[in-house]
Amino acid sequence: MLRPSLLILAMCLSLAACSKGGKDGKPSDKSASANTERPLQVTAEDYVTIQNNALASGPVITGSVQPERKADLRAEVSAIVLQVLKENGEAVRKGDLLARLDDTSFRDQLASSEQAARAAQQTLDQAERQLERLKTLRASGMTSMQALEDAEIRRNNAQSELVAAKARQVAARQQLQRTEIRAPFDGIVSERKVSNGDTAQIGKEIMKVIDPASLRFQGLVSAEAVTAVKAGQSVSFRINGYEQQFIGKVRRVDPAANATTRQVEVLVDFTGKDQPRVSGLYAEGRIEAGSTEALTIISSALIRDGDKSFVWAIQGGLLKRVPVVLGERDVRRGDYAVTAGLKSGDKVIRQPISTFKDGTKVDLVASAGTAAAPSVTEPSVASASASSTGK
Structure with a gap:
């Protein structure tokens, strides 16, 4: 079923076609003159009035756009990569295993190192027992002072050896833990750098993890x-x-x-609810450092012709x-300031079409x-637009 506006347009075109010619099918001078003199009906919705507005x-x-929280996870030991558990774009939780060496x-x-620590502990225990026996014998005068001092030295050396053995044990355990690459925080794997079988030297990058909730605009002025x-200050910008x-x-x-x-680098935090979920995208905008009064026009009313711009004004x-x-x-808002060509109060067609003359x-x-149906002898901007679209 045709919409009322299209039905009226079809009636207009039909009547216009019937009035174009007489019995011989040739257009008459009277009908041609009527066609050229028919005005274009324009409603308040079809035009915009040029006026002064605040221009940021x-x-x-x-x-x-870059994340504030990001981590380049690198190998801390030299080993073969046995397994990569996460791929690009996968969400991870803090402590999740990402790769295993x-x-x-x-x-x-x-x-x-554990065996050495146990042996050092046994040596210390034996040295302490020996020292206690010599102290008892010394008290009864059955051993020399030199033997007692030698026992104390052996006990002290055993204590030092135990401390060193435990330190080596802790270092060995840390080295073992470094063969497991884990997520430092909740986020997303942004880049995977290794595959199973790769040789990971110390310092080799394994993965990159970012927190998409911490994205901010790192710009330059x-x-x-x-x-x-x-x-x-507020900043309005667009992201590719x-x-x-x-x-x-x-910030x-x-x-x-x-x-x-x-x-100079300027760090900008997002303040709106909508935020991008992809880092590294190019962004461009303007810092709202002030505002001025100027004639403005909406972008839809402009028609570009190379480097020139023009509008259809009434x-x-x-x-x-x-x-x-x-x-x-x-x-x-995306409006443009008008420096020449228009003045305050001018009426400009909001959405011009190619059939305007x-x-x-x-x-x-x-x-x-509020208006009644348009006359069949007077075209409107809406019907002209529909006709142009139909072509």
């Missing part, structure tokens, strides 16, 4: 604009791969500029193609919700 201004910031030699070292940036605009707040401005680019009851000069874009007569009518 501030320095441009570019950078990328060959621990054969480290288990042998731990067993050896030019040195000339850094004096206008302060902690707490996302349609919506993100809102943040400046910190680095006190030192980059030695190569001479730009002037003196006629539709006029007016070139405009644009200024900065508002970072919050310069000089077409325009009638401003009541809103579509």
Whole structure:
């Protein structure tokens, strides 16, 4: 079933076709003149009035989205990779086993150190018993002072050896634990660097783990604009791969500029509910350091022609193609500042179409919700748009 607007359009086109010609099928001069003089009906929903608005201004910031909590997990021992338990993108909990290295030699070292610690403990126990016997004999005058001192020295040496053996045991156990790569916090595996059978040298990167809930915008601003940036200022920016605009707040401005680019890093926290879940994406926006009053126009009313821009304005009851000069874009709403071509109070078609002609007569009518059905002899912006779409 046709919608009412399309049905009315079809009736308009049918009547127009019937009135184009006489009996011989040729268009008459009277009908052609009527067609050229029919005005375009425009409602309040079809145009926007140009007026002064607050235009957010501030320095441009570019950078990328990076996590605050991230860990590059590296091998602390040299061993063969036996098993990799997590893949890229998998969620992990703190303490989860991510990868396992060959621990054969480290288990042998731990067993050896444990045996050495037990032997050192037995030696100490024997030295202490010997010392106690000599103390008893010395009290009854049955042994020399030199023998007692020698027993004390052996006891002290046994104590030192036991301490060293226990230290070697602890080191061996730590080495064994380092063959298991575990997650340092709750997060996601962002990059896997090894596979089963690889040789992991000390310092070799095994995996990267990030916390997606800690993402922030790490951007750079030019040195000339850094004096206008302060902690707490709002930032509007877009991220590659996302349609919506993100809102943040400046947390910190680095006190030192980059030695190569001479730009200053600015750290921005997300303040909105929507946050990206992917790190490393490029982002660009503007820090709202201030606002100015300027004529603004919505982006949908603009038509681009190369480097030039123009709009369809209603002037003196006629539709006029007016070139405009644009200024900065508002970072919050996406509107553009108009520096030339329009003045306050001008009416501009909200969503122009390709079939508009310069000089077409325009009638401003009541809103579509309160007006009666349009006359079959007078086209409207809505019907013109539907006709253009149908083509």
